[in-house]
Amino acid sequence: MTSKYLITGSTGFIGYHLVNRLCKDSKNIVYGIDSINSYYTTRLKKIRLRILKKNRNFSFKKLNMTNKKQLSLEINKINPNYIIHLAGQPGVMYSFKNPKSYLKNNLIATKNLINIIRHKNLKKFIFGSSSSVYGEQKKYPIKENSSLNPKNYYALTKKKCEEIILNDKKLNNKSIIFRFFTVYGPLSRPDMFVSIFLKNLKKNKTTFLYNKGNHFRDYTYVDDIVEFLIKSLKKRKNIFKKKIYNICASRPKKIIDLVGIMGRNLNIRPSIKFMPKRKGEMLKTYGSNNKLLKEFGKKKFTRFEIGIKKTIKYFKKYNY
Numbered sequence: 001m002t003s004k005y006l007i008t009g010s011t012g013f014i015g016y017h018l019v020n021r022l023c024k025d026s027k028n029i030v031y032g033i034d035s036i037n038s039y040y041t042t043r044l045k046k047i048r049l050r051i052l053k054k055n056r057n058f059s060f061k062k063l064n065m066t067n068k069k070q071l072s073l074e075i076n077k078i079n080p081n082y083i084i085h086l087a088g089q090p091g092v093m094y095s096f097k098n099p100k101s102y103l104k105n106n107l108i109a110t111k112n113l114i115n116i117i118r119h120k121n122l123k124k125f126i127f128g129s130s131s132s133v134y135g136e137q138k139k140y141p142i143k144e145n146s147s148l149n150p151k152n153y154y155a156l157t158k159k160k161c162e163e164i165i166l167n168d169k170k171l172n173n174k175s176i177i178f179r180f181f182t183v184y185g186p187l188s189r190p191d192m193f194v195s196i197f198l199k200n201l202k203k204n205k206t207t208f209l210y211n212k213g214n215h216f217r218d219y220t221y222v223d224d225i226v227e228f229l230i231k232s233l234k235k236r237k238n239i240f241k242k243k244i245y246n247i248c249a250s251r252p253k254k255i256i257d258l259v260g261i262m263g264r265n266l267n268i269r270p271s272i273k274f275m276p277k278r279k280g281e282m283l284k285t286y287g288s289n290n291k292l293l294k295e296f297g298k299k300k301f302t303r304f305e306i307g308i309k310k311t312i313k314y315f316k317k318y319n320y
Protein backbone atom coordinates (compact mmCIF):
# COMPACT_ATOMS: atom_id res chain seq x y z
CA MET A 1 0.00 0.00 0.00
CA THR A 2 1.27 3.49 -0.79
CA SER A 3 1.71 6.06 1.96
CA LYS A 4 1.80 9.82 1.65
CA TYR A 5 4.37 11.75 3.66
CA LEU A 6 4.59 15.49 4.15
CA ILE A 7 7.97 16.79 5.27
CA THR A 8 8.13 20.41 6.37
CA GLY A 9 11.54 22.05 6.00
CA SER A 10 12.37 19.62 3.19
CA THR A 11 15.16 21.73 1.71
CA GLY A 12 16.74 22.13 5.13
CA PHE A 13 19.59 19.92 6.28
CA ILE A 14 17.69 17.18 8.15
CA GLY A 15 14.57 17.43 5.97
CA TYR A 16 16.66 16.85 2.85
CA HIS A 17 18.18 13.66 4.27
CA LEU A 18 14.81 12.37 5.44
CA VAL A 19 13.14 12.98 2.06
CA ASN A 20 15.99 11.30 0.23
CA ARG A 21 15.70 8.21 2.41
CA LEU A 22 11.89 8.01 2.21
CA CYS A 23 12.02 8.31 -1.58
CA LYS A 24 14.18 5.19 -1.81
CA ASP A 25 10.99 3.19 -1.27
CA SER A 26 8.95 3.59 -4.45
CA LYS A 27 5.75 2.85 -2.54
CA ASN A 28 6.16 6.13 -0.67
CA ILE A 29 4.83 9.38 -2.08
CA VAL A 30 6.76 12.21 -0.55
CA TYR A 31 5.78 15.89 -0.45
CA GLY A 32 8.05 18.65 0.74
CA ILE A 33 7.28 22.22 1.73
CA ASP A 34 9.81 24.89 2.62
CA SER A 35 9.99 28.68 2.48
CA ILE A 36 13.64 28.43 1.33
CA ASN A 37 14.42 31.35 3.61
CA SER A 38 17.76 33.11 3.56
CA TYR A 39 18.91 32.40 7.14
CA TYR A 40 21.83 30.77 5.38
CA THR A 41 22.78 30.62 1.73
CA THR A 42 19.86 29.59 -0.45
CA ARG A 43 22.43 28.15 -2.86
CA LEU A 44 22.84 25.18 -0.52
CA LYS A 45 19.06 24.72 -0.22
CA LYS A 46 18.80 24.79 -4.01
CA ILE A 47 21.55 22.17 -4.34
CA ARG A 48 19.61 19.92 -1.94
CA LEU A 49 16.37 20.53 -3.83
CA ARG A 50 18.02 19.73 -7.15
CA ILE A 51 19.17 16.38 -5.76
CA LEU A 52 15.76 15.65 -4.26
CA LYS A 53 13.94 16.39 -7.51
CA LYS A 54 15.71 13.44 -9.12
CA ASN A 55 13.32 11.24 -7.12
CA ARG A 56 10.20 10.63 -9.16
CA ASN A 57 8.07 10.09 -6.07
CA PHE A 58 8.89 13.56 -4.65
CA SER A 59 7.01 16.83 -5.16
CA PHE A 60 7.90 20.22 -3.74
CA LYS A 61 6.03 23.40 -2.98
CA LYS A 62 7.67 26.63 -1.86
CA LEU A 63 5.50 27.82 0.97
CA ASN A 64 5.76 29.84 4.15
CA MET A 65 3.99 28.10 7.01
CA THR A 66 3.20 31.41 8.68
CA ASN A 67 0.62 31.80 5.90
CA LYS A 68 -2.10 29.64 7.40
CA LYS A 69 -4.45 29.84 4.45
CA GLN A 70 -1.87 28.68 1.95
CA LEU A 71 -0.68 25.97 4.32
CA SER A 72 -4.21 24.71 4.81
CA LEU A 73 -4.87 24.62 1.04
CA GLU A 74 -1.70 22.63 0.48
CA ILE A 75 -2.41 20.12 3.25
CA ASN A 76 -5.96 19.62 2.00
CA LYS A 77 -4.60 18.98 -1.46
CA ILE A 78 -2.00 16.46 -0.30
CA ASN A 79 -4.07 14.81 2.43
CA PRO A 80 -0.99 13.15 3.96
CA ASN A 81 -0.94 10.05 6.14
CA TYR A 82 2.21 11.15 7.95
CA ILE A 83 3.68 14.56 8.73
CA ILE A 84 7.23 15.12 9.92
CA HIS A 85 7.63 18.73 10.99
CA LEU A 86 11.24 19.88 10.62
CA ALA A 87 10.72 23.43 9.34
CA GLY A 88 11.81 26.13 11.70
CA GLN A 89 14.33 28.74 12.65
CA PRO A 90 17.37 27.01 14.16
CA GLY A 91 20.53 28.50 15.69
CA VAL A 92 21.22 29.58 19.24
CA MET A 93 23.34 32.71 18.78
CA TYR A 94 21.11 34.14 16.03
CA SER A 95 18.17 34.04 18.45
CA PHE A 96 19.66 37.00 20.35
CA LYS A 97 19.89 38.98 17.11
CA ASN A 98 16.52 38.18 15.62
CA PRO A 99 14.07 36.74 18.17
CA LYS A 100 11.12 37.60 15.88
CA SER A 101 12.21 34.99 13.39
CA TYR A 102 11.84 32.32 16.09
CA LEU A 103 8.42 33.57 17.05
CA LYS A 104 7.25 33.40 13.44
CA ASN A 105 8.98 30.32 12.07
CA ASN A 106 8.88 28.14 15.17
CA LEU A 107 5.90 29.19 17.22
CA ILE A 108 3.42 30.63 14.70
CA ALA A 109 4.30 28.11 11.97
CA THR A 110 3.83 25.19 14.40
CA LYS A 111 0.59 26.63 15.80
CA ASN A 112 -0.78 27.00 12.26
CA LEU A 113 0.18 23.47 11.36
CA ILE A 114 -1.35 21.93 14.49
CA ASN A 115 -4.59 23.88 14.10
CA ILE A 116 -4.94 22.60 10.55
CA ILE A 117 -4.03 18.96 11.11
CA ARG A 118 -5.83 18.29 14.39
CA HIS A 119 -9.05 17.65 12.46
CA LYS A 120 -7.41 15.52 9.80
CA ASN A 121 -7.35 11.81 9.52
CA LEU A 122 -3.61 11.63 10.08
CA LYS A 123 -1.79 8.46 11.10
CA LYS A 124 1.23 10.03 12.76
CA PHE A 125 2.77 13.40 13.47
CA ILE A 126 6.44 13.84 14.34
CA PHE A 127 8.08 17.01 15.62
CA GLY A 128 11.81 17.77 15.50
CA SER A 129 12.68 19.45 18.77
CA SER A 130 16.06 20.21 20.26
CA SER A 131 18.35 19.30 23.13
CA SER A 132 18.62 23.01 23.82
CA VAL A 133 15.30 22.87 25.72
CA TYR A 134 17.26 21.27 28.59
CA GLY A 135 19.71 24.15 29.00
CA GLU A 136 22.45 23.58 31.56
CA GLN A 137 21.98 20.55 33.81
CA LYS A 138 23.63 19.23 36.96
CA LYS A 139 23.36 15.58 35.98
CA TYR A 140 24.55 13.97 32.76
CA PRO A 141 23.62 12.21 30.54
CA ILE A 142 20.37 14.13 30.25
CA LYS A 143 17.22 12.05 30.41
CA GLU A 144 13.92 13.01 28.82
CA ASN A 145 12.31 13.68 32.21
CA SER A 146 15.02 16.18 33.28
CA SER A 147 13.85 19.70 34.05
CA LEU A 148 13.79 22.13 31.13
CA ASN A 149 15.84 25.32 31.44
CA PRO A 150 15.85 27.09 28.06
CA LYS A 151 18.73 29.59 27.97
CA ASN A 152 17.90 31.37 24.76
CA TYR A 153 14.98 32.31 22.57
CA TYR A 154 15.50 29.37 20.23
CA ALA A 155 15.15 26.89 23.10
CA LEU A 156 12.18 28.76 24.51
CA THR A 157 10.23 28.61 21.25
CA LYS A 158 11.05 24.92 20.86
CA LYS A 159 9.73 24.28 24.38
CA LYS A 160 6.54 26.19 23.55
CA CYS A 161 6.07 24.16 20.37
CA GLU A 162 6.45 20.97 22.39
CA GLU A 163 3.77 22.19 24.81
CA ILE A 164 1.34 22.93 21.98
CA ILE A 165 1.77 19.38 20.71
CA LEU A 166 1.64 17.76 24.15
CA ASN A 167 -1.53 19.64 25.09
CA ASP A 168 -3.42 18.82 21.92
CA LYS A 169 -5.87 16.06 22.80
CA LYS A 170 -6.77 15.30 19.19
CA LEU A 171 -3.15 14.50 18.40
CA ASN A 172 -2.65 12.66 21.65
CA ASN A 173 -2.00 9.13 20.43
CA LYS A 174 -0.52 10.14 17.11
CA SER A 175 2.21 12.60 17.96
CA ILE A 176 5.79 12.11 19.02
CA ILE A 177 8.56 14.56 19.87
CA PHE A 178 12.22 13.88 19.16
CA ARG A 179 14.88 16.05 20.75
CA PHE A 180 17.88 16.07 18.42
CA PHE A 181 21.40 16.64 19.73
CA THR A 182 23.95 18.48 17.51
CA VAL A 183 23.38 16.92 14.12
CA TYR A 184 26.13 16.83 11.46
CA GLY A 185 26.58 15.19 8.07
CA PRO A 186 26.77 15.86 4.32
CA LEU A 187 25.34 19.21 3.16
CA SER A 188 24.95 20.31 6.78
CA ARG A 189 24.06 23.81 7.86
CA PRO A 190 26.75 26.43 7.21
CA ASP A 191 26.09 28.13 10.57
CA MET A 192 27.16 25.04 12.51
CA PHE A 193 30.67 24.50 13.84
CA VAL A 194 31.73 21.65 11.53
CA SER A 195 30.84 23.66 8.40
CA ILE A 196 32.37 26.88 9.73
CA PHE A 197 35.60 25.05 10.52
CA LEU A 198 35.81 23.32 7.12
CA LYS A 199 35.15 26.59 5.33
CA ASN A 200 37.85 28.39 7.33
CA LEU A 201 40.32 25.62 6.52
CA LYS A 202 39.56 25.93 2.84
CA LYS A 203 40.04 29.70 2.93
CA ASN A 204 43.10 29.54 5.17
CA LYS A 205 41.24 31.48 7.84
CA THR A 206 41.48 31.28 11.62
CA THR A 207 38.65 29.53 13.51
CA PHE A 208 37.52 31.05 16.81
CA LEU A 209 37.07 28.49 19.57
CA TYR A 210 34.74 29.96 22.16
CA ASN A 211 35.22 28.86 25.75
CA LYS A 212 38.69 27.80 24.51
CA GLY A 213 37.13 24.83 22.72
CA ASN A 214 36.06 23.25 26.01
CA HIS A 215 32.40 22.86 25.09
CA PHE A 216 31.09 19.33 24.87
CA ARG A 217 28.68 18.46 22.11
CA ASP A 218 26.88 15.16 21.63
CA TYR A 219 27.51 14.98 17.88
CA THR A 220 24.95 12.76 16.13
CA TYR A 221 25.21 11.74 12.50
CA VAL A 222 22.25 12.73 10.34
CA ASP A 223 21.64 9.21 8.95
CA ASP A 224 21.16 7.97 12.52
CA ILE A 225 18.55 10.67 13.15
CA VAL A 226 16.71 9.76 9.93
CA GLU A 227 16.77 6.07 10.80
CA PHE A 228 14.87 6.71 14.04
CA LEU A 229 12.41 9.08 12.40
CA ILE A 230 11.51 6.39 9.88
CA LYS A 231 11.42 3.62 12.48
CA SER A 232 8.95 5.61 14.54
CA LEU A 233 6.52 5.75 11.62
CA LYS A 234 6.35 2.01 11.56
CA LYS A 235 6.13 1.42 15.30
CA ARG A 236 2.96 0.59 17.16
CA LYS A 237 1.02 2.96 19.34
CA ASN A 238 2.72 2.41 22.69
CA ILE A 239 5.75 4.50 21.70
CA PHE A 240 3.40 7.42 21.15
CA LYS A 241 2.22 7.25 24.75
CA LYS A 242 5.77 7.88 25.93
CA LYS A 243 5.91 10.88 23.60
CA ILE A 244 9.37 12.41 24.04
CA TYR A 245 12.67 10.82 23.02
CA ASN A 246 16.23 12.11 22.80
CA ILE A 247 18.07 11.15 19.64
CA CYS A 248 21.77 11.30 20.40
CA ALA A 249 24.85 9.18 20.07
CA SER A 250 25.43 9.74 23.80
CA ARG A 251 29.14 10.22 23.13
CA PRO A 252 29.93 13.88 23.80
CA LYS A 253 33.05 15.31 22.20
CA LYS A 254 35.06 18.36 23.16
CA ILE A 255 35.20 20.91 20.34
CA ILE A 256 38.98 21.11 20.61
CA ASP A 257 39.24 17.34 20.05
CA LEU A 258 36.89 17.59 17.09
CA VAL A 259 39.22 20.15 15.54
CA GLY A 260 42.08 17.67 15.87
CA ILE A 261 40.11 14.87 14.20
CA MET A 262 39.04 17.06 11.27
CA GLY A 263 42.53 18.54 10.83
CA ARG A 264 44.08 15.05 10.72
CA ASN A 265 41.46 13.91 8.22
CA LEU A 266 42.40 16.71 5.88
CA ASN A 267 46.07 16.60 6.74
CA ILE A 268 46.03 20.28 7.62
CA ARG A 269 47.19 21.99 10.78
CA PRO A 270 44.32 24.37 11.50
CA SER A 271 44.75 27.94 12.63
CA ILE A 272 42.68 28.47 15.78
CA LYS A 273 42.18 31.27 18.28
CA PHE A 274 40.83 30.76 21.79
CA MET A 275 37.97 33.06 22.72
CA PRO A 276 35.91 33.53 25.90
CA LYS A 277 32.55 31.83 26.41
CA ARG A 278 29.55 33.38 24.70
CA LYS A 279 26.30 34.28 26.46
CA GLY A 280 23.45 31.79 26.05
CA GLU A 281 25.58 28.95 24.73
CA MET A 282 25.37 25.62 26.52
CA LEU A 283 28.60 24.29 27.98
CA LYS A 284 27.67 20.71 27.46
CA THR A 285 25.15 18.67 25.54
CA TYR A 286 25.20 15.04 26.50
CA GLY A 287 22.01 13.06 26.22
CA SER A 288 20.92 9.65 27.36
CA ASN A 289 19.61 7.44 24.58
CA ASN A 290 18.46 4.63 26.91
CA LYS A 291 14.76 5.35 26.46
CA LEU A 292 15.17 5.57 22.68
CA LEU A 293 17.07 2.29 22.38
CA LYS A 294 14.72 0.52 24.78
CA GLU A 295 11.67 1.39 22.67
CA PHE A 296 13.18 1.27 19.20
CA GLY A 297 15.75 -1.47 19.58
CA LYS A 298 19.52 -1.39 19.89
CA LYS A 299 21.62 0.45 17.36
CA LYS A 300 25.25 1.37 16.93
CA PHE A 301 25.59 5.08 16.29
CA THR A 302 27.96 6.27 13.59
CA ARG A 303 31.37 7.17 15.01
CA PHE A 304 32.38 10.79 14.45
CA GLU A 305 35.57 9.67 12.71
CA ILE A 306 33.43 7.88 10.09
CA GLY A 307 30.62 10.42 9.75
CA ILE A 308 33.05 13.28 9.25
CA LYS A 309 34.69 11.55 6.26
CA LYS A 310 31.37 11.56 4.35
CA THR A 311 30.70 15.12 5.47
CA ILE A 312 34.07 16.29 4.11
CA LYS A 313 33.53 14.40 0.84
CA TYR A 314 30.28 16.32 0.19
CA PHE A 315 31.83 19.56 1.35
CA LYS A 316 34.49 19.21 -1.33
CA LYS A 317 32.10 17.99 -4.02
CA TYR A 318 29.51 20.75 -3.67
CA ASN A 319 31.82 23.52 -2.52
CA TYR A 320 29.26 25.06 -0.14
Ligand SMILES: NC(=O)c1ccc[n+]([C@@H]2O[C@H](COP(=O)([O-])OP(=O)(O)OC[C@H]3O[C@@H](n4cnc5c(N)ncnc54)[C@H](O)[C@@H]3O)[C@@H](O)[C@H]2O)c1
Pocket residue numbers: 008009010011012013014015033034035036037045063064065066086087088089090091104105109128129130131179180181182183184189
Ligand atom coordinates in the same frame (compact mmCIF):
# COMPACT_ATOMS: atom_id res chain seq x y z
N1 LIG B 1 20.70 20.44 12.93
C1 LIG B 1 20.72 20.28 14.25
O1 LIG B 1 21.77 20.06 14.85
C2 LIG B 1 19.44 20.34 15.04
C3 LIG B 1 19.50 20.05 16.41
C4 LIG B 1 18.34 20.11 17.15
C5 LIG B 1 17.14 20.43 16.55
N2 LIG B 1 17.10 20.74 15.23
C6 LIG B 1 15.80 21.10 14.64
O2 LIG B 1 15.55 20.27 13.52
C7 LIG B 1 14.84 20.99 12.52
C8 LIG B 1 15.64 20.92 11.21
O3 LIG B 1 16.92 21.49 11.43
P1 LIG B 1 17.96 21.72 10.26
O4 LIG B 1 19.30 21.65 10.84
O5 LIG B 1 17.60 20.86 9.10
O6 LIG B 1 17.66 23.26 9.92
P2 LIG B 1 17.55 23.99 8.48
O7 LIG B 1 17.54 25.44 8.76
O8 LIG B 1 18.57 23.47 7.57
O9 LIG B 1 16.11 23.54 7.97
C9 LIG B 1 14.92 24.17 8.34
C10 LIG B 1 14.17 24.54 7.07
O10 LIG B 1 12.92 25.11 7.46
C11 LIG B 1 12.59 26.13 6.53
N3 LIG B 1 11.66 27.06 7.18
C12 LIG B 1 11.92 27.92 8.20
N4 LIG B 1 10.83 28.62 8.50
C13 LIG B 1 9.84 28.20 7.65
C14 LIG B 1 8.49 28.56 7.47
N5 LIG B 1 7.91 29.54 8.19
N6 LIG B 1 7.78 27.92 6.51
C15 LIG B 1 8.35 26.95 5.74
N7 LIG B 1 9.63 26.58 5.86
C16 LIG B 1 10.37 27.20 6.81
C17 LIG B 1 13.93 26.78 6.18
O11 LIG B 1 13.88 27.42 4.93
C18 LIG B 1 14.88 25.58 6.22
O12 LIG B 1 15.11 25.08 4.90
C19 LIG B 1 14.71 22.43 13.03
O13 LIG B 1 13.44 22.59 13.59
C20 LIG B 1 15.77 22.52 14.10
O14 LIG B 1 15.44 23.45 15.10
C21 LIG B 1 18.23 20.69 14.46
